Amino acid sequence: MEQFITIIIMAVIGAVIGGVTNHLAIKMLFHPYEAKYLFRKRIPFTPGLIPKRRDELAVQLGKTVVDHLLTPESLKRKLKDPAFHQILLRMANDGLEKVFTTKQTLAEVLDAIGIKEAQDKTKNAVRKLVEKKYIEFMTSKSGESLSSLLTEGTKQKVDQVIPVIAKQICEKAVEYFESEEGKRRLERMIDDFLMKKGMLGNMIQMFLGNTKVIDKVQPEIIKFFKHEGTSELFESLIEKEWKKLQEKTVDEAEEFIGRETMLEGIQSIVDRTISVDTLFAKPVSELVAPAHSYVQKVVPVVVEKAGDFLVERIDSLMSQLKLEDIVREQVESFSVERIEELILGISKREFKMITYLGALLGGIIGVVQGVIALFIA
Structure with a gap:
């Protein structure tokens, strides 16, 4: 023991x-x-x-x-x-589906990811781009006539519109002078004219007696604008001015109208065509909706190509990453x-x-x- x-x-x-x-x-x-x-x-x-x-x-x-x-x-x-490929594809589709269904506006999304004052910056960028392109265009076309810048189709359209414009001028003139406002305006103009003529004006009034000058002049003016020859006259005048305008150079046109005025006009057209405020106020889902079906078709191809791209460059990528040092x-x-x-x-x-x-x-x-x-x- x-x-x-x-x-x-x-x-x-x-x-x-x-x-x-x-x-x-x-x-x-x-x-x-x-x-x-x-x-x-x-x-x-x-x-x-x-x-x-x-x-x-x-x-x-x-x-x-x-x-x-x-x-x-x-x-x-x-x-x-293939299993990893399916995971990537599912992740891509899930991410895109969130974009296509979000109710957030473009402004809200950009603000959320840290892009502040994107709306104002976009407006300024558009204005600067328009100004830059305008200057480039005017510089490249300096010395050229306006006619050389217009296509034959545009010239034909203007030629077709001139008779219509001349006719509308006459119609509007008749409509105006037949109205009470037109009659009063014409009467004031006649009175001012007679007063400036002094004795000659008094003699005309004495010659007509109790009849007012306006009652004599108004019908004649209306008759003048209703006459077919008047429309042809305006058409001829407009055609002459149109031809003179085409002969002017780009520089002369800019000098006549003014660079600032032309830029403001172009900016106004751009603002109406591309409304930045409206664009930023729309939900992102609404902006990208037209591309929904196209994106769904493209995503699998993009994911596959991205995978192939990484496979081809993985050696170089890992070398650049220097994982050992990390x-x-x-x-x-x-x-x-x-x-x-x-x-x-x-x-x-x-x-x-x-x-x-x-x-x-x-x-x-x-x-x-x-x-x-x-x-x-």
Whole structure:
């Protein structure tokens, strides 16, 4: 019985020594974090193995990731995987569906992603672009006649419109002078004319007697504008002015009208054609709705082409990314406490098993020693 107790005691002592030794060895991987000194001499095994070799660990981790984990070949296989292709396609479709169904306006979306005052900036950009294009056009066409800038179709359309304009002038003139407003205006003009003529004006009024001059003049003016010859006269005058206008150069036209006036006119046309305020007030879904069916057809092709593009350039891309340096710098930025947490988080169970294994081996060695000691005794 005494011999059995001796063996048990030696086994327990061996197990404790083995377990504590392994536990201490594991702790010495991380602790102490810094070198310790005694009488200005560094104590052996300080700092711990990992704090001491942290820089080397960072370099080796970087090489391991690049050489064995995130290799170009592994990424190419993943990019070519049909299942991964379907995941990318689904993500793209989900993202686009949100765009096609959103109720947010263009202004709200741009503001949400950090693009401030986009509406005002767009207006200014359009104005600057119009001004730039106008100056470029005027510079390139300097010295050319207006006629050379117009197409034959445009000239024919203007020629066809001139008779219509002449006829409308006569019709509007008749309509105006037949109205009470036109009659009063004409009467004031006649009175002013006669007053300026002095004695001649008085003689005309005396000659007409009680009949007002307006009653004589108004019917004649109306008759004048109703006459076919008047319309032909206006048509002839407009045609002459139209021909003179075509003979003018671009520079003469700009000088006559004024650059600012022309720019304002063009800007006004652009503003009516492209209303920036209306554009930014519309929901994004409404703006992109016409392209919905087209985008649905194109997305699979774009995703496939993007995958092929990445596969072809993955070697160069990874070389440019310098993943090895990224991993190294990231590990170097970790504190020793953080590295300890990461390693223990992954291998805590294994470290415990190592401790238990040390205790088991120590116990077995203790039993063997006890048996040997008994035989020797």
